Amino acid sequence: MRIVVDAMGGDHAPEVVVDGVVQATRxxxxxxxxxGPQQQVQAELDKHDTxxxxxxxxxxxxxxxxxxxxxxxAVKAAKDSSxxxxxxxxxxREADAxxxxxxxxxxxxxxLLRLGRLRGIKRPxxxxxxxxxxxxxxxxxxxxxxxxxxxxxxxxxxxxxxSVYAERxxxxxxxxxxxxxxxxxxxxxxxxxxxxxxxxxxxxxxxxGNVEGKDIPWGVADVxxxxxxxxxxxxxxxxxxxxxLMETLKKEITANAVxxxxxxxxxxxxxxxxxxxxxxxYGAAPLLGVxxxxxxxxxxxxxxxxxxxxxxxxxxxxxxxLEAIKQGVAKFNE
Amino acid sequence: MRIVVDAMGGDHAPEVVVDGVVQATRxxxxxxxxxGPQQQVQAELDKHDTxxxxxxxxxxxxxxxxxxxxxxxAVKAAKDSSxxxxxxxxxxREADAxxxxxxxxxxxxxxLLRLGRLRGIKRPxxxxxxxxxxxxxxxxxxxxxxxxxxxxxxxxxxxxxxSVYAERxxxxxxxxxxxxxxxxxxxxxxxxxxxxxxxxxxxxxxxxGNVEGKDIPWGVADVxxxxxxxxxxxxxxxxxxxxxLMETLKKEITANAVxxxxxxxxxxxxxxxxxxxxxxxYGAAPLLGVxxxxxxxxxxxxxxxxxxxxxxxxxxxxxxxLEAIKQGVAKFNE
Numbered sequence: 001m002r003i004v005v006d007a008m009g010g011d012h013a014p015e016v017v018v019d020g021v022v023q024a025t026r027x028x029x030x031x032x033x034x035x036g037p038q039q040q041v042q043a044e045l046d047k048h049d050t051x052x053x054x055x056x057x058x059x060x061x062x063x064x065x066x067x068x069x070x071x072x073x074a075v076k077a078a079k080d081s082s083x084x085x086x087x088x089x090x091x092x093r094e095a096d097a098x099x100x101x102x103x104x105x106x107x108x109x110x111x112l113l114r115l116g117r118l119r120g121i122k123r124p125x126x127x128x129x130x131x132x133x134x135x136x137x138x139x140x141x142x143x144x145x146x147x148x149x150x151x152x153x154x155x156x157x158x159x160x161x162x163s164v165y166a167e168r169x170x171x172x173x174x175x176x177x178x179x180x181x182x183x184x185x186x187x188x189x190x191x192x193x194x195x196x197x198x199x200x201x202x203x204x205x206x207x208x209g210n211v212e213g214k215d216i217p218w219g220v221a222d223v224x225x226x227x228x229x230x231x232x233x234x235x236x237x238x239x240x241x242x243x244x245l246m247e248t249l250k251k252e253i254t255a256n257a258v259x260x261x262x263x264x265x266x267x268x269x270x271x272x273x274x275x276x277x278x279x280x281x282y283g284a285a286p287l288l289g290v291x292x293x294x295x296x297x298x299x300x301x302x303x304x305x306x307x308x309x310x311x312x313x314x315x316x317x318x319x320x321x322l323e324a325i326k327q328g329v330a331k332f333n334e
Numbered sequence: 335m336r337i338v339v340d341a342m343g344g345d346h347a348p349e350v351v352v353d354g355v356v357q358a359t360r361x362x363x364x365x366x367x368x369x370g371p372q373q374q375v376q377a378e379l380d381k382h383d384t385x386x387x388x389x390x391x392x393x394x395x396x397x398x399x400x401x402x403x404x405x406x407x408a409v410k411a412a413k414d415s416s417x418x419x420x421x422x423x424x425x426x427r428e429a430d431a432x433x434x435x436x437x438x439x440x441x442x443x444x445x446l447l448r449l450g451r452l453r454g455i456k457r458p459x460x461x462x463x464x465x466x467x468x469x470x471x472x473x474x475x476x477x478x479x480x481x482x483x484x485x486x487x488x489x490x491x492x493x494x495x496x497s498v499y500a501e502r503x504x505x506x507x508x509x510x511x512x513x514x515x516x517x518x519x520x521x522x523x524x525x526x527x528x529x530x531x532x533x534x535x536x537x538x539x540x541x542x543g544n545v546e547g548k549d550i551p552w553g554v555a556d557v558x559x560x561x562x563x564x565x566x567x568x569x570x571x572x573x574x575x576x577x578x579l580m581e582t583l584k585k586e587i588t589a590n591a592v593x594x595x596x597x598x599x600x601x602x603x604x605x606x607x608x609x610x611x612x613x614x615x616y617g618a619a620p621l622l623g624v625x626x627x628x629x630x631x632x633x634x635x636x637x638x639x640x641x642x643x644x645x646x647x648x649x650x651x652x653x654x655x656l657e658a659i660k661q662g663v664a665k666f667n668e
Binding site for chain 1: 479482483514515516522524525527547548551552563564568570571573576577578580586587590593595596597599601602603604606607
């Protein structure tokens, strides 16, 4: 197994990426190809004892910034970027998968540019793993931003791809698939939801109907599909609300000595909750529908997150997600 | 000032509604007409010393359930319900405003049935007051569910109505109006957002552009407009995420004796946060665009919430919101 990792992806690249990759090769026995500026990445590698570790460096002179506003244009302009070069290696089958903690929109654009869509897939989707009270502790949500404007048939394909991923990588048998709506009852929804529901019903997937925003954390479904506009609002709102709550609590707690003492005693509990909400525990989420295994991690990833993400990328390859999606599309087209 | 209050609205009606109304008449000197089943409501009134208080009871034999799935049909079927009768009193100008803590969809349907839309308004909107780090401590969000399917011109009218409400009732001068999108940059958005932005720019409102889900709690805008599908997902997700976080924290904290002790000491801080997030502090939100002052409170309202809601309803009348919206529409139509 060989995985290409974008050495320049994420807020703390290349330092934490190289650190995580070194840990991953030690623990998981995976070959890694790092893409990025030779000197800069080598300098990071030199900080570690990489003797005998299967890590190779592949030079790419450019970097796509995390705050790039027009990722499509950036990707086209930066063909020698760590992201595009990484995708190129995957396209040439010099590796089995690609992982980046960089700009997710740029990863999508680079994947479309170099790998293209899987045959039969109309649109690829960005996904995320959301903390939820399912047996597996998470729910798989897509699209979270690749397609602000969607058609019903896209959402049906997202549901199929999400179902495959949940089954193969997250270990959920017969995943419960739902569509996000403004009410649980059938008939609720905007035009897109209303037109998609009948298609999901005959899709052969384990479709359980509409779910509401409040249901997402409570384990009602394993896979939730939505358009990339709504999905993006959802993940960003969840982030905003969690941060607001935790900061408000912190501010209140440190406002007086007694509650400050209380907070100190309760700190392990706070830490456990933070961990529960922590993207790092989940590592990365796949970009589904492109012709290659591509996973995208959180920009704030630290070395632990990178290591977990590399593991998850390897699992996605091992469990034949790409092949299963191809079969899923073929079955739909019959 | 005379306000009609739906005695049967909310999860704990009529008990808490009557309790809140008694407090409101005592403190605010407002006349109240309660609608609901005579005997049942009178029995609640008898629990209080209402001697000399300007509270009148108006009999309505039916009640619309909080979990009604088809509010339009329910309202048409229950013309003698506390909700429809209340709207009828408002229509006959026997009162200045109507407040209910009942089913918001039913309130909308009843308002449309009895009061109709304000002249020139294409669609009414449901709104909410969201905790946010603005100077006023909240941001005004609409539509949160009246219209799952929207046109650009509806959103522009929502923006105008929201701006009027924020200025007149929430005390914000020149409210900053934003549209919810999947990215801050211009050009981001689904078709609806992309078509609405140019109209908002020339609307004469203080339009500041796109905001993302994560921005809502952080005070970036005073009024945020969105379609009723997305708005509904937003408020329900915020509710779900907050509940999930607080419950996860609680579970972790009570898992061992030391952190349990800590939590006890930090309890005032938790309570302060809960209060900060508490809908009761904000009382109620208006149903904008119908031909009458109608406010809807949270179904979980207690007596304090009802009292605050009655105060807010009175402020909405006093500050001439309806007239200002009429003028706003007229200005737009010029």
